[in-house]
Amino acid sequence: MKTDFVHICGSDELPESLRGGVVAIGNFDGVHRGHRAVLDRALDEAKRLGAPALVLTFEPHPRALFRPDMPLFRLTAPAMKARLVAASGFDAIVEQRFDRDFAGLSAQEFVREILVGRLGIRHAVTGFDFHFGKARGGGPAFLMEAGAQHGFGVTLVDAFRDEGAEIVSSSRIRELLSKGEVAEAAGLLGYRFAVEGEVIGGKKLGRTLGYPTANMVLGEDIHLAHGIYAVRFRRADGSLHDGVASFGRRPTVDDDGAPVLETFLFDFSGDLYGETCRVSFFAFLRGEEKFDGLDALVVQMKRDEEEARAVMAAARPMGKIDTVMSFSSGQVAK
Structure with missing residues (x-):
């Protein structure tokens, strides 16, 4: 990663060098x-032109609006x-x-104010079906015409x-994850699906059973199938630990609880809170x-x-991105 x-x-200014x-x-x-x-x-294209390589994305996701x-x-x-994006080799x-x-x-204002005014764009690369501007008024043909008018190139990439x-689409990957098919999803992502969160205190039941866990509450929008997973855990210092994780409502001990991700780290002891x-x-x-009962739960946990x-x-x-995300040590970038 660079x-x-x-x-x-948001409105942060783009460095002149970019x-x-x-x-x-x-x-x-x-x-x-x-x-x-x-x-x-x-x-x-950036390498060919000797130009910075940037990604322009939108937050929050337009659907949230x-x-x-x-x-x-x-x-x-x-x-x-x-x-x-950083691991892929971009500058920003x-x-x-x-x-x-x-x-x-x-669409005209988007080109003029964002692409030309804010970014000083030299070349745009988008999917073949990219639309932009109020009521999706701008499409591929419009972008190419705008590029010719304002002096930037345009490349459209097929699906x-x-x-x-x-x-390969995000919606297809979401469907796989909602069924627990994380290996299949990884094949489309090109890396293992991952989540990040703060480790919080729990009821410490796992500790009494010999399986202390690092607990995270994920957002309500994480529709990952409830169940047991083989995982890799990365601490804030970059150290990696294999483990087994449970995501769900813990029906044996807490039927009405909110979904929690509980990870037992193999051969580890320490404070992660x-x-x-x-x-x-x-x-x-x-x-x-x-x-x-808990005895039957512990027997299954040992098998897991x-x-x-x-x-x-x-x-x-699975490749460069997967290596950076799940195999190489190094401090988690902020």
């Missing part, structure tokens, strides 16, 4: 293999997205605030298909169950631990 990567939020860059434009939720077809094209009644399962929170990510004022900009000739850590999901072991240890011992990186 040490000089720049994360521009103006005149090649800009990949899109929401890029998940930064999956389909998105990387766009991102890789932008990186290639237009469909607030339907919370979207975000594959990557803003900080996670920035880390993935620009998070354009998506509010009513911005949504009201016409990326997987080995089965199916389009207050740390912001990352959990990467490698395999789904089983669904959530209610056991007839054995299976998770075997999964993690055989795990290998």
